Amino acid sequence: MSLIMLSSPHAHGGDSIRMMMFTVVLALLPAAAVSIYLFGWLAFLLIVSCMLSALLTEAVCLKMMKRPLSTLLDNSAALTGLFLALTLPATTPWWMAVLGSVFAIVLGKQVYGGLGHNIFNPALSARVILLISFPLSMTTWIMPMSSADPTLNLFDFSTCATIFFHGTNALLSSSHLSLDAITMASPLGHIKTEATLGVPIADALKAYDYSYLDAFLGFEAGSIGETSALALFIGGIFLLARHSITWHIPFAYIGTVLLLAAIFNQVAPDQFATPMFHLFAGGLILCAFFMATDPVSSPVTPVGQIVFGVGCGVITWSIRSFGGYPEGAMFSVLLMNCAVPLIDHYFRPRVYGHHVDDQDMGKS
Amino acid sequence: MPAMLRTLAQKLGLMAHTFPGGIHPDMHKLSAAAPIEDAGISPVLILPMKQHIGVPCTSMVKIGDKVLRGQKIAKSEGYLSVPVHASTSGRIVKIEEHAIAHPSGMGMPSIFIEADGDDRRDESLEPITDWRNVDPTILRERARMCGLAGLGGAVFPTFIKLVQDRRFPIETVILNGIECEPYLTTDHRLMVEQASEILDGMAIIMHMVGSSAGIIAIEDNKTDAAEAMQEALTNKDGMDGVHIEVLPTRYPQGSEKQLIYTLTGREVPAGKLPMHIGVLCQNVGTTKALRDAVILGQTLTERIVTISGDALPRPANLNARIGTPIRSLFARQGLEDFSNIQVVHGGPMMGERLRHPDIPVVKSTSGILALSQQAINAAHTVENPCIRCGHCSEACPASLVPNLLADLCRSDQLEKAEDYQLFDCIECGACSYVCPSNIPLVHYFRYGKGQISLARREQVFAEASRQRSEGRDTRIERENAEKAARRSRVRKTHAPKPAAEPTTEAVASTDTASTTRPDTKPIPEEKS
Numbered sequence: 001m002s003l004i005m006l007s008s009p010h011a012h013g014g015d016s017i018r019m020m021m022f023t024v025v026l027a028l029l030p031a032a033a034v035s036i037y038l039f040g041w042l043a044f045l046l047i048v049s050c051m052l053s054a055l056l057t058e059a060v061c062l063k064m065m066k067r068p069l070s071t072l073l074d075n076s077a078a079l080t081g082l083f084l085a086l087t088l089p090a091t092t093p094w095w096m097a098v099l100g101s102v103f104a105i106v107l108g109k110q111v112y113g114g115l116g117h118n119i120f121n122p123a124l125s126a127r128v129i130l131l132i133s134f135p136l137s138m139t140t141w142i143m144p145m146s147s148a149d150p151t152l153n154l155f156d157f158s159t160c161a162t163i164f165f166h167g168t169n170a171l172l173s174s175s176h177l178s179l180d181a182i183t184m185a186s187p188l189g190h191i192k193t194e195a196t197l198g199v200p201i202a203d204a205l206k207a208y209d210y211s212y213l214d215a216f217l218g219f220e221a222g223s224i225g226e227t228s229a230l231a232l233f234i235g236g237i238f239l240l241a242r243h244s245i246t247w248h249i250p251f252a253y254i255g256t257v258l259l260l261a262a263i264f265n266q267v268a269p270d271q272f273a274t275p276m277f278h279l280f281a282g283g284l285i286l287c288a289f290f291m292a293t294d295p296v297s298s299p300v301t302p303v304g305q306i307v308f309g310v311g312c313g314v315i316t317w318s319i320r321s322f323g324g325y326p327e328g329a330m331f332s333v334l335l336m337n338c339a340v341p342l343i344d345h346y347f348r349p350r351v352y353g354h355h356v357d358d359q360d361m362g363k364s
Numbered sequence: 365m366p367a368m369l370r371t372l373a374q375k376l377g378l379m380a381h382t383f384p385g386g387i388h389p390d391m392h393k394l395s396a397a398a399p400i401e402d403a404g405i406s407p408v409l410i411l412p413m414k415q416h417i418g419v420p421c422t423s424m425v426k427i428g429d430k431v432l433r434g435q436k437i438a439k440s441e442g443y444l445s446v447p448v449h450a451s452t453s454g455r456i457v458k459i460e461e462h463a464i465a466h467p468s469g470m471g472m473p474s475i476f477i478e479a480d481g482d483d484r485r486d487e488s489l490e491p492i493t494d495w496r497n498v499d500p501t502i503l504r505e506r507a508r509m510c511g512l513a514g515l516g517g518a519v520f521p522t523f524i525k526l527v528q529d530r531r532f533p534i535e536t537v538i539l540n541g542i543e544c545e546p547y548l549t550t551d552h553r554l555m556v557e558q559a560s561e562i563l564d565g566m567a568i569i570m571h572m573v574g575s576s577a578g579i580i581a582i583e584d585n586k587t588d589a590a591e592a593m594q595e596a597l598t599n600k601d602g603m604d605g606v607h608i609e610v611l612p613t614r615y616p617q618g619s620e621k622q623l624i625y626t627l628t629g630r631e632v633p634a635g636k637l638p639m640h641i642g643v644l645c646q647n648v649g650t651t652k653a654l655r656d657a658v659i660l661g662q663t664l665t666e667r668i669v670t671i672s673g674d675a676l677p678r679p680a681n682l683n684a685r686i687g688t689p690i691r692s693l694f695a696r697q698g699l700e701d702f703s704n705i706q707v708v709h710g711g712p713m714m715g716e717r718l719r720h721p722d723i724p725v726v727k728s729t730s731g732i733l734a735l736s737q738q739a740i741n742a743a744h745t746v747e748n749p750c751i752r753c754g755h756c757s758e759a760c761p762a763s764l765v766p767n768l769l770a771d772l773c774r775s776d777q778l779e780k781a782e783d784y785q786l787f788d789c790i791e792c793g794a795c796s797y798v799c800p801s802n803i804p805l806v807h808y809f810r811y812g813k814g815q816i817s818l819a820r821r822e823q824v825f826a827e828a829s830r831q832r833s834e835g836r837d838t839r840i841e842r843e844n845a846e847k848a849a850r851r852s853r854v855r856k857t858h859a860p861k862p863a864a865e866p867t868t869e870a871v872a873s874t875d876t877a878s879t880t881r882p883d884t885k886p887i888p889e890e891k892s
Binding site: 006007008009010011012013015016017019020074114115116117246295296298299300301302305344348349350351352353354 | 383384387389390467546621622625631632633634635636706708712713714715716717719735739740748749750751752753754755757758761762763764765767768784785788791793796797798799800801802804806807810
């Protein structure tokens with residue numbers, strides 16, 4: 001007689017952590033594919049190195065903590081690596097990618113006790129550490145598909161390997177390219193800079209040659225995985241259809257940003273960007289569908305998830321509109337992560353049979 | 365549809381009420397088409413003294429006694445209890461502990477009857493055919509005497525519910541034919557084959573509680589049962605207030621509270637009973653047994669048992685005598701070798717896994733399952749950390765947050781667990797079923813509830829001890845005072861001057877002492 005659990009139920013639906021994580025990886029494939037299409041070997045090298053170093057770091061941590069290495073198969077470390085890669089600029093050098101992965105796994109996850117115990121989204125916390133430590137590299141964006149300079153071919157492996165392993169400067173010194181010729185500001189960064197100069201948003205975007213269609217499809221400067229709203233929407237809908245996530249967080253999050261943007265854009269169109277601009281810009285969709293919905297660091301209950309999403313939306317829009325950083329999606333998710341225990345405590349669903357006030361009890 | 369939109373639509377009256385959460389497990393209703401067969405009489409029947417929720421019975425027979433089928437052999441002790449009856453005629457051969465359906469393999473004092481093969485009935489109970497003109501209290505006593513307890517699996521003594529209380533008049537009688545547990549088909553087959561008898565039982569219940577409205581609830585995976593019941597209902601007189609509701613299949617729809625909410629849109633308030641909101645819910649099997657008790661004068665000596673499972677060659681629905689060893693039932697259906705087979709008593713969601721098939725059929729035995737090792741192992745692999753995916757809260761029909769509750773139980777933060785309404789968990793197992801980390805959530809809840817109940821019992825015990833000790837102190841004090849008073853009296857009598865009458869003070873003090881004697885309250889029975 002085996003000594004395994006005898007307690008009911010004696011049936012199981014068959015869900016597993018491994019499958020849940022794998023579903024998210026699948027949902028990120030369109031975004032990953034678009035990133036490779038836009039940034040060539042650079043994106044590929046970033047994704048592979050982040051995922052491998054995340055797995056390796058996880059393995060070392062598990063070994064140190066004397067936990068079974070089979071835990072690696074739960075796909076969570078690979079997913080963290082992929083997440084991190086997609087939030088990085090294309091020109092991120094290899095060591096920064098590896099450092100980021102180590103941060104994500106060690107400081108983002110394992111110091112809290114491993115999977116399920118972290119307060120913050122591991123990939124996002126690593127991304128913020130990198131942003132604060134290397135502000136210049138983390139805000140240098142090259143143009144997708146190198147539309148500016150035909151001599152920079154991102155599908156040439158050796159060019160990309162040079163940038164990846166030796167940095168952008170190595171490439172610049174060995175060629176006639178100039179940094180200004182291959183890089184550009186992200187739309188959010190551009191309007192933030194122009195706004196400080198007092199340029200109205202519409203004019204700034206005209207000067208930038210901004211188009212909603214390009215932003216929707218992904219032909220704009222930005223982190224490799226966040227530029228294409230289309231690819232991310234496809235992944236998000238896949239997650240919703242597979243019931244990996246519920247609608248509460250993404251809808252509350254995006255809805256709040258759109259609502260705030262719409263109101264303020266109506267009031268002062270020169271200072272506040274349009275809802276559509278906010279929707280397609282930066283990491284909003286990536287964060288709303290993939291980062292904020294990270295189960296470990298988001299609330300459990302439906303009402304709590306809506307509160308969480310609204311909070312993310314308010315913070316994202318506020319940082320974008322008033323903050324020092326051009327983009328606030330990451331910060332908003334991390335800030336709301338802190339509030340999750342409180343949200344979980346105060347927004348519990350009403351339990352069956354409790355606070356039933358609209359019922360008459362008997363006829364006494 | 366998202367749960368919140370649904371709730372909103374229900375509030376606005378656009379949609380019918382349904383309980384939140386729930387799951388759609390594979391139903392495996394292998395025996396749905398198998399007609400009820402008689403399982404015959406086993407040579408030895410084993411009758412545990414307690415087959416209901418409540419207080420165990422005490423034996424009324426001794427070894428060597430001859431008994432008849434239906435004869436009472438163990439009497440109930442206390443209110444929350446029903447007697448046990450011999451399920452065939454024969455001789456009492458043993459009264460000793462025997463394993464019952466409990467995962468720990470624990471035993472229960474049981475009466476062993478050696479069948480004589482004649483199966484003679486005890487005819488002492490008169491049939492009550494004219495029940496419409498009989499006082500409900502007499503029928504209620506009949507239900508108690510006949511040993512009726514909820515045959516859906518909870519085995520709550522039936523007579524307790526069948527009461528007319530002027531403060532809480534029953535408006536609606538709900539007949540529960542949901543049977544949402546996978547594999548089980550006893551209620552299903554009973555409705556298909558004995559619809560008219562079930563309706564008789566329902567009419568008796570409605571007469572007993574003075575209600576004229578009734579709902580028969582059936583899930584849409586049993587359309588043949590719904591049709592049979594509808595046909596019987598059309599042909600039955602005097603049941604105009606009764607209608608059939610066919611509900612979309614979802615587990616745990618058959619749970620009393622959830623079903624009441626789905627059908628009436630009202631919740632049973634925490635700590636209250638369905639009767640407090642004017643509802644009475646009865647299982648179809650119990651209703652049929654009530655009919656037999658009243659109209660035929662038969663005590664509860666048999667029940668329908670689904671015998672099924674992926675490891676069983678011939679799944680079936682058997683009409684088995686209470687006390688039949690389940691090993692013989694398995695053998696009848698072609699299963700003798702139990703290596704690599706797990707036996708479950710009840711359904712896979714809420715039933716008990718057994719260590720061996722040597723237990724008897726009892727009143728709660730709605731099914732016995734033989735599951736292959738693979739079927740079970742899928743349910744019980746290694747527990748992984750909670751990733752807070754929230755699937756458990758989505759599935760919880762009581763709107764609890766199971767993952768937080770499990771954390772609290774695991775870390776013994778039991779007060780907080782109570783604050784999170786641990787005791788509203790109905791242990792349906794939906795949370796464990798959907799958990800991607802294979803966390804045995806229900807197991808943690810049982811642990812938590814057990815610890816809290818234990819702490820409460822200990823508190824009551826400590827309070828009783830405190831009162832006893834205080835009582836002892838007062839008594840000693842009083843006795844010392846009395847001694848002192850006596851001594852002083854003696855001194856006074858021996859004193860030269862003549863003594864007076866005993867002082868009024870002394871009398872008063874004796875009186876108060878006797879009235880302040882503490883009542884050592886008996887420790888109340890905790891609901892498990």
